[in-house]
Amino acid sequence: MTTAKTLLEIKDLVKYFPVYSRGIILKKVVGSVHAVDHISFTVNEGETVGLVGESGCGKTTTGRLIIYLEKATQGEILFKGENILNTFKKGKKEEKLALRRSIQMVFQSPYASLDPRMTVYDIISEPFKIHKHVPSDEWKNKVYELLGLVGLEPYHAERYPHEFSGGQRQRICIARAIAVNPKFIIADEPVSSLDVSIRAQILNLLMDLQKKLGMSYLYISHDLSSVRQISHRVLVMYLGEFVETASSEELFDHPVHPYTRALISAVPIPDPKRKTKIILLPGEVPSAINPPSGCRFHPRCPYAQKICSEEKPLLEKVHANHYVSCHFSEKFLHNA
Numbered sequence: 001m002t003t004a005k006t007l008l009e010i011k012d013l014v015k016y017f018p019v020y021s022r023g024i025i026l027k028k029v030v031g032s033v034h035a036v037d038h039i040s041f042t043v044n045e046g047e048t049v050g051l052v053g054e055s056g057c058g059k060t061t062t063g064r065l066i067i068y069l070e071k072a073t074q075g076e077i078l079f080k081g082e083n084i085l086n087t088f089k090k091g092k093k094e095e096k097l098a099l100r101r102s103i104q105m106v107f108q109s110p111y112a113s114l115d116p117r118m119t120v121y122d123i124i125s126e127p128f129k130i131h132k133h134v135p136s137d138e139w140k141n142k143v144y145e146l147l148g149l150v151g152l153e154p155y156h157a158e159r160y161p162h163e164f165s166g167g168q169r170q171r172i173c174i175a176r177a178i179a180v181n182p183k184f185i186i187a188d189e190p191v192s193s194l195d196v197s198i199r200a201q202i203l204n205l206l207m208d209l210q211k212k213l214g215m216s217y218l219y220i221s222h223d224l225s226s227v228r229q230i231s232h233r234v235l236v237m238y239l240g241e242f243v244e245t246a247s248s249e250e251l252f253d254h255p256v257h258p259y260t261r262a263l264i265s266a267v268p269i270p271d272p273k274r275k276t277k278i279i280l281l282p283g284e285v286p287s288a289i290n291p292p293s294g295c296r297f298h299p300r301c302p303y304a305q306k307i308c309s310e311e312k313p314l315l316e317k318v319h320a321n322h323y324v325s326c327h328f329s330e331k332f333l334h335n336a
Contacts (some may be wrong), residue, residue: 004044007216008066008184013039013075015061019289033288035061037240038075043184048210048217050231050248052224052263054285058240059220060108063186066218067105079103079184101131101180108189110169114161120147120172121157127179146175149212150205167198171205178209188220199223203230224267228252233321236260239288239296242315246322256324256332258301295327303328 016032036058043049051059064070066077068088077084079102087095107113114123124143128134134142144154150171161169170190177185187206191199203226209215221227227234227248234251236244236259244257255261262279269276281300286292292299298308307327315325326332 004047006042007045007047007080008043008218009076009078010039010041010066011076011078013062013065013077014073015058015065015070016073031289034240034291035288036065037291039237039240039242041235041242041245043216043218045183045216046210046214047233048207048219048231050227050234051218051220051237052222052227052234053237055222056285056288057237058288059222059237060188062237063105063188063218063220067103067186069105097131101133102182103184103186104177104180104182105186105188106170106173106177106190109193110166110173111161111193113173114169116161118160119157120152120159120161123161123172124157124175124179127176131180133180142179146179149178149209150175151201165198166194167202170194170202174202174205174209178213178215181213182215184216184218186218186220189222191226192221192223199226206230224252224263236263239285239291241296241325242323243297243325244323245315246319250319250322254319254322256318256322256329257297257326258303258332259297261332295325303332 013036015036017035018029019031019033020027021030039062041049051062053059061070065072068084072085079099084099087099121143124146125139128139128142143157147154147156152168152171152175161172164172191202194202206217207230210217217230219227219230231248234246234248235242236251236257238259244251244255244260251260252264255264262281265277265279282302283300286296286299292309294307294309294311295301295313298304301308305327311327313325313327315323316329318324318329
């Protein structure tokens, strides 16, 4: 049995956004938003890692840091063993373009991420102009090939984005992303704005492309049903930190952290005869500007004790490839 190679490795990644005081001329930094706070994880070749959590927990910021749309405050991002943050900061233009070809992103809204003034042909062929990896006399055939890969027809190349449905637009976005033959794609809630029936089609498309092209995904979503369908491993994020990580099967069958249990309990089950108990969390997500001491989940946790507000729990192993950040993980593990 061969062990999968690590494609992407995140080490102690941090992103703080400064908060300024109000002022017309002079502004002072009075605090910072702890968007991403010392997270570490890996993505292997051919693997899909799901990143889940409530809105505002830092999922999208994590993806934007990896692709360098946001600059990290601290940490390392290794792609094939190379620190890509150094490359983006100090590397040559050719090195930066090579990284851009290797790492692509599919954005949440297929309506906002396509230029309404460009035809589909122009949108998909634009990467060819920038990266110059496809000869100009092959552009037309390559665009048609990419359209076929995502389930569209050649005649769609001459149309504009407003002539397509949401699902078709997301297929165009995916075609644009794979136009440069990437090894890693960050899919930032790619089905959240689509109808339920269309979501399944897009998820199946992503899985088919993974098999054909051998890509890896970081799949960001708050929809745990789609995460379970597409992901091999799942990272659960709360207020900028990981609270639980495990294989998809292990996490959904045996969730340990109270936050993970609450998220999974809210997933609809397509069986009207089966009764489920939804866990309602009290209060609201605390401010990321002034996160709680100790365990960040303790103000909303029904099982919180004094130690939870005083000491930060470590992300510790509770089972094979299953890690939980909770002082009482052993207790919850037996009840999982």
